[in-house]
Amino acid sequence: MSKIAVYPGSFDPITIGHIDIIQRVSKLYDQVIVLVSDAGDKNYLFNSSERADYVRKCFEGQKNIQVDIHRGLTIDYMRKKNAQVIVRGLRAVADFEYEGTLANMNYRLAPEIETFMVFSRPEYYFISSRGVKELAKNGGELKGLVPDFLISDLEKKLNPKKP
Numbered sequence: 001m002s003k004i005a006v007y008p009g010s011f012d013p014i015t016i017g018h019i020d021i022i023q024r025v026s027k028l029y030d031q032v033i034v035l036v037s038d039a040g041d042k043n044y045l046f047n048s049s050e051r052a053d054y055v056r057k058c059f060e061g062q063k064n065i066q067v068d069i070h071r072g073l074t075i076d077y078m079r080k081k082n083a084q085v086i087v088r089g090l091r092a093v094a095d096f097e098y099e100g101t102l103a104n105m106n107y108r109l110a111p112e113i114e115t116f117m118v119f120s121r122p123e124y125y126f127i128s129s130r131g132v133k134e135l136a137k138n139g140g141e142l143k144g145l146v147p148d149f150l151i152s153d154l155e156k157k158l159n160p161k162k163p
């Protein structure tokens with residue numbers, strides 16, 4: 001049976017921190033599915049197909065990394081795909097509580113599925129989608145935080161007056 005890990009998140013937009021987690025995990029599993037969430041009640045900057053396209057563009061040619069969009073419970077998607085592991089990333093202590101609650105909720109719903117936490121590398125520890133959007137809005141330097149191809153799209157959306 002092939003080992004499938006699912007990395008769910010908003011990825012609004014994907015950052016270098018997410019990319020590092022995905023690359024590291026892709027060495028451990030036969031397949032990694034980056035699952036872009038489409039929660040109708042969240043205020044996203046990019047819609048789900050834009051967010052998924054950006055993720056896809058980061059991993060072109062890497063056959064064991066796939067991208068999908070999902071609305072609903074991650075565990076329902078996982079059961080459909082026969083995936084065994086949920087991957088999440090951990091940065092600061094602040095992530096710990098949220099991620100612990102989520103992992104235990106998922107354990108309660110689907111005890112056969114394991115949550116696998118991956119620590120951020122120190123150089124990516126401070127990177128978040130929210131921080132990146134805040135920087136873009138205020139004209140901060142985005143290089144090294146998101147893939148280069150995303151920089152102008154972010155600036156166009158959030159800071160259209162920037163020369």
Ligand code: ADP
Nearest residue numbers: 009010011012017018088089090120124127128
């Ligand atoms: P969500 O909306 O589910 O929090 P995100 O796209 O913000 O989705 O993040 C998805 C996962 O990636 C979360 O587990 C988050 O903690 C983790 N993550 C985000 N940024 C980083 C980073 N720089 N390093 C490691 N993990 C990260």
